[in-house]
Amino acid sequence: MKVLYTWLCIGITVCAATAGDVLVALAMRRIGDLGELRRRRGFVPMLLRVLKSGVLFAGIFFMAIAFFSNLVGLSWADLSLMGPASAALTYISNALAAKLLLKEDVNRRRWLATIFVFCGVLILSHT
Amino acid sequence: MSVRKYLVILSMMFFGASGDALLARGMKQAGAIDIHHILNVFAVLSSPYILLGIVSLLIFMGSYMTALSFADLSYVMPATAISYVLMTLLSIFWLHERVGAERWSGIVFIVTGVGLVAGGPWRTGDPPESGAGLDAAEERR
Numbered sequence: 001m002k003v004l005y006t007w008l009c010i011g012i013t014v015c016a017a018t019a020g021d022v023l024v025a026l027a028m029r030r031i032g033d034l035g036e037l038r039r040r041r042g043f044v045p046m047l048l049r050v051l052k053s054g055v056l057f058a059g060i061f062f063m064a065i066a067f068f069s070n071l072v073g074l075s076w077a078d079l080s081l082m083g084p085a086s087a088a089l090t091y092i093s094n095a096l097a098a099k100l101l102l103k104e105d106v107n108r109r110r111w112l113a114t115i116f117v118f119c120g121v122l123i124l125s126h127t
Numbered sequence: 128m129s130v131r132k133y134l135v136i137l138s139m140m141f142f143g144a145s146g147d148a149l150l151a152r153g154m155k156q157a158g159a160i161d162i163h164h165i166l167n168v169f170a171v172l173s174s175p176y177i178l179l180g181i182v183s184l185l186i187f188m189g190s191y192m193t194a195l196s197f198a199d200l201s202y203v204m205p206a207t208a209i210s211y212v213l214m215t216l217l218s219i220f221w222l223h224e225r226v227g228a229e230r231w232s233g234i235v236f237i238v239t240g241v242g243l244v245a246g247g248p249w250r251t252g253d254p255p256e257s258g259a260g261l262d263a264a265e266e267r268r
Contacts (some may be wrong), residue, residue, distance in 0.1 A: 021204065024191075024192060025200035028195035031196060033196050033197045035132075035193070035196075035197070063188075071150075071154065071171075074154055091208065094201070094204045095201050095204070098201040098204075099201070102200060104200065105251035109244070109246075110201050110247065112240075113244035114204075116239045117236070117241065118240075120235070120236030120240060121208055121237065123230070124211045124215060127229050127230050
């Protein structure tokens with residue numbers, strides 16, 4: 001039963017983290033380069049533009065779900081499985097979502113980078 | 128990429144690593160949370176380690192959002208993994224922990240991955256639909 005709970009927690013964490021990252025990335029892409037915006041319009045208008053983004057807050061909501069499900073998982077689940085799996089799988093799911101949902105050019109170089117990072121995170125969070 | 132953009136990426140890496148380290152320490156002190164009393168998760172918010180970790184993660188979030196405003200998710204995401212390398216280096220030089228071959232191989236994997244993505248373009252796909260892109264268009268008109 002504990003294994004089932006652990007994988008449920010990993011699934012919720014990975015899905016919520018990916019949804020959060022994709023929505024925040026989409027919102028920031030729509031808002032545009034914050035440095036450039038601040039130079040053109042000033043700090044307060046830039047901040048207002050960020051705070052008016054509903055997509056950004058939807059992303060932060062999903063990130064909060066991922067944060068708390070990870071926190072709960074890390075406190076009782078099998079640490080050797082929960083930590084590495086949720087951390088490493090999020091890199092793969094994010095690359096997939098970036099390609100399919102954000103239409104980014106995730107070429108062979110970026111896939112290779114994601115796989116290297118996936119392996120590295122898996123090793124470091126397992127040892 | 129300009130110096131400012133590199134600083135944003137560096138701040139994201141640093142505060143991501145310190146936030147994770149502080150939260151991990153805070154949660155170890157707090158102990159297990161019972162699945163049947165899930166709301167107890169809010170009780171850990173009184174721990175100073177957890178609070179400092181949350182402040183670090185808020186700064187990380189600001190840097191992360193700024194980075195995503197000028198770079199792709201598939202460019203920024205692998206870069207966040209450098210926080211694992213920073214945490215390991217911190218444990219070597221600050222906590223004087225011994226790091227075995229397995230952990231060094233993990234560091235090599237992550238550094239190679241980040242190096243690979245850093246060498247490519249930081250923005251691909253469609254241009255922004257609004258924001259700075261539209262501002263520039265408005266000014267041209």
